[in-house]
Amino acid sequence: MLFGDKMKIMCRRHCIRYVFTFMTMCFVVGMYMAAIKHNMDVHKQFHIKRLKVKRDVHVHSRVHEFRQRMTNLKPIKEPPHVDKDKNSFKREDNDSLHVHIVEEHHEVIPYWFAAVRKGILPRSGNTLVHIDGHSDLAPPRFIPGYPTFKMPHEKDLRYLMQSNDVFIQASAMTGLVNRVIWVWPDWDQSNHDSNYFMSTISLGMVMTGQKTKPARKEFCACLKNETRFECRTIANISRQANYSVEDDYFTIPRSMCKIMKILIVEEIHEFKALSFFGKSDWIAESENIILDIDEDYFGCSYAIQPLLKSNLSLSKIVKLDNLIAAHLCPTSFSHEKESDKYLVDILAVARTKRACIKDNRLKHTDRCNETANVDLLKHFKHKLERLVSNNIVRMCSKYDNAYAFAHSLVTKIATYSINQIRALQETGFCSHTSTKTFRTDQNTPRFGICKGSNTPEDTAVLEHTPTLTELATRSVLLKGLLKKLTDHSVKLVTVSRSVRDGYTPRQFFERIEANVLNGLNESFHGQIDLHYDRELLGGKPGWPARHKA
Template sequence: IASRLKTDVTTVICTSLIGVFNSRRLDHQQLVERARKVAAAHRMANNLQLLPGVNKRHTPVFVVEEHFEVLKHWFDAVKVGVIPQTGNTLLHIDGHSDGGIPFDLSIVPQFRPPKDHHEVVSMMQSNDVFIAAAALAGLIQRFIWVWPAWDIKDHRNESDHEAFDVQVGWRTFYPLKGEPVRRLCACSRPQLQNTNLGSRLAEWECWDHEGENTEPHEGPVISSLNCTLEMTGSVEFVSERKALELLQAGGWITEKDRLMLDVDEDYYGCESSVMPLYQAGLPQSTIDNISELLGQLLCVETVKQEYLADSFFHAVIHTVLNLKMNDCKSGHGHGPCLTNFDVDKALINKIPWFVSSLLAGTFEDLPCSREENSNNILMQAVLRILEDLKVSQLQALDYVGVCLRTAPTNFFFEENSLHVCHGPNTPNQTEVTFHVPEEAENKERTELLKKLLSLLPSHPSVVTVCRSVRDGYTPWRHFGFVENAIFSALKDAFSDVKEESFHFDENLLGGKKGWPDRHK
């Protein structure tokens, strides 16, 4: 499951606090070794050194690219005592619930904290399952999702404040053959209801997870007596306006809540990053062909290599652009125009230069092969596609660039996953609601966010901000404004959030300045 699909209330109730299926089964030892490899390659030593000092002086704010990456910062904060190991309240301000299910539960700590970095890595499976993973480990007891007004149509069957008690545990299943198996079960009920007969608690409704590829509420309904409970918690979904009203009234979030704050930049809006390519008239088949060829030519395993791969692609695009801008059809050039034959010949002559730059110097760690002939063939194939594109299409490709499909810290990270950087969230392959805000709406949402944060009765112990650019959610054209607006809201609302509070994750796409501004 690549994109963060919207889920109905019942699904999110259960999956916000539990994950209950394995859609992908690997040998357990392979999974453990993979976690060890990723953890070894991405030690968080710098974070652990940073946090003790941060705790004494100001609230740490961690800026991440992909949402699952908050887990490493949360559990590092636990290690040094910035936040408690269990029982925290997560205030999640986001355009999406992120209430999905971990792909593989056999490697996720359940009803206990992770023992080490290896287990934290095993929880980092996707951008929409990190909350369930953290809740299963006991870190989160109360989950509050504040959703924006532009997402109203996905809440048309709900009130503006839905609140549920949740219980999670085990049920023993006895197959006809083999040993008994323990399966997760979950119970939920709406919180206290007011009726004409007075206040009363609703009845618990419980489900047994029946097998793979099903949501918890799709399993058989069972008696609560058949679920051996291990943890309790609560889940709330509240509109931004209702959240403001509840905070102004008081008593909703109190000083007793051990608060963690999490803000996604796609709270402001959501737009597929493939749109500049579509608007330039590039078909998905051409985009996919370029991705396929580049994935065979360049083998990228780190964010540093990712940046270099995009720089190489940028140089290739500009070489083609300079020739196309001077061809006889363009009318853009200065001086004698170039025929199609001239452009073709010039690009063929450039192939050895491109290949030699891959085999030595700045880009020498990028090629999948050291064989000059195979690199020549792949380079020629890439140039053939680019040569047939219009100037506007080349400019759109240069703007979007090439990147990894997910950060190397993702537990299911696949090597050789370089592609045209549009993320999985394409219009024909997603159920996600798109919304591109105008400038006035951005300013209005910023003021509302400042009010929300300033009304919190206590400051959060840790703050995480997610960019959501790599996976194609946050509108690129608004990225700079949105991030600065969120940072400003945090500093205005919390006196202990200073400039030095902000820690920019090592896996940010395009580094600290971000992907849309990487060439500036």
């Protein structure tokens, strides 16, 4: 009996020793794995600031208003802006690669989903290769009627087209895109800590319910930030939300964000992308690729610069812009084009009359003779009345006085120099966003001087004006990237001009677009089917060529 007790005691001791040893080993291994993970995190952290977005200053200023009236939003009923050109996917050669050129980046949405309907793209799981000077990874805003986390119907695509920097997350929420590879240019190096990093964005919904108020919904995104897993939303949807002034978002507890979609995001320097695109284990043969190119990949400039260089003060620019916005309110692409033509015609006649008076050598030329007896105010007041009565140009109110507007306009132009008038002609007039952009009754496109979203004093992005040498070098590099992609399953190509928002340098626009199209044509051996969107700013030739100033 004694011997049996001793054996039991020894067994217990051995068991305790083994358990203790096992726990010690688990602790050591756990600490080692944590150390490795921490080391990786140091080099591959996901910082929201890296996701440099193209935030229209008008959109940015409306975010705060939106948070206050979010539950009262009523979307305007309008025809869906989807694949209006029924020939956009017709082709004689079934092996051709569809290339669609749009103006603002979110205008790619109808083409992506039309490709799904026509069987060119699968409904889900696609990889987006995004060659751009900006990530465009901002979150969309939840609006009543939004098709949340499901494949949208044609009529609902407009909800995904809120601005030029939210279309990627909006597409990912539908399941269309699972992986984003953002190729960024060398000139954007200051916004990146390393030449490559990969992370995930967990996309979801946050909803709060109150007894006295209806439930509120908003999109949320969770991502790893330093050593924390942080969830964010753009609306102050809960008392538990904490606002970040620097980044303009609210952090919320992780438990509040119901995750519904995981998006893989990879950010890669253009030089490194050249070597990565050649790796068969990086992009699998089975991956279906949407190739998306923004022409601001070549550079990002201030569209307002010609006006400032002409010594036209910012205060004068703002006053003229406000005057025009208060009286001209185009609601269609045609209205916008004709409004620009009307204003540029006034400038052209005013400039010619001024030049004829100033330079005696011009007095007897045909142009001077044509404009000598033109009464600017009378002529353009009558012209505006004709345009409005024929619904060619739309004024903001039926009570608007054409004479008062024309008088104010002519009076202001009289204070500008010839060079300043020329700069206004060159810059032109447009809506700050496309008529295709999702609108609510409190958010209509503002028409005015086509000066873009950023100024030297107020910019959300890095400005970079390329040299001609740099344009040539980047064109060669882009061609190298495209040739590497020909070994993969590229299903669709979209190209965004980004001229309206003032990102792509307008003085180099024709050269940049020609280089992009030449690169695509050579890389895919001429087997491309090119389609220009019907509502391109300035039409197919582009904005700079619409009028010869």
